[in-house]
Amino acid sequence: MGKESELQYTRHFKAMLKERSIPMSLINRTLTDPEKIEDRPDGTRHFLRQIARHGNRWLRVIVNTNAVPNKAITAFFDRRLRGKQ
Numbered sequence: 001m002g003k004e005s006e007l008q009y010t011r012h013f014k015a016m017l018k019e020r021s022i023p024m025s026l027i028n029r030t031l032t033d034p035e036k037i038e039d040r041p042d043g044t045r046h047f048l049r050q051i052a053r054h055g056n057r058w059l060r061v062i063v064n065t066n067a068v069p070n071k072a073i074t075a076f077f078d079r080r081l082r083g084k085q
Contacts (some may be wrong), residue, residue, distance in 0.1 A: 006069050007031070009014045022059070022075055026051060030061045030075075039065075044073065049080070055083075 017024065030049040038046040041068035051059050058081040064071045 007063065008067070008069045008071045010071050010073060013074055016074050020076060022077075026054075026059055027029065027061055027072075027075055030059050031063075048078070051077075 005047075014034065016022075017027070025047075028080040030047050034049050036046075036048040038048070040046065043064060044061050045065045047061040049059050050056055054077060057077040059075065060078040060081075061071045061075045064073055
C-alpha cells in the first residue's frame, strides 16, 4: 500500500470502523500484508485478509486508488467469503 501518509481515511471509513468495532491495527495489517488484492473497474482496490481471532472471517478494506492521495472508503468483514480460503 505504501506509506501511511499516502492514504487518507474518509469520515465514512472512520465511522464504519467504530460502528463495526474493527481496530485500526487490523486495517493496517490488511493494507500492508494482504492475502488477496482485487482491482475493480470503478477505480477501487480491495485488500483482503483472513482474521483468525475473528472466526477466520475475511476483512475487506476498500481504497479509492483514483484519488490523490488514495482514500480508504470502507472496511467490513465480508460475509460472502465466509468459509472460503
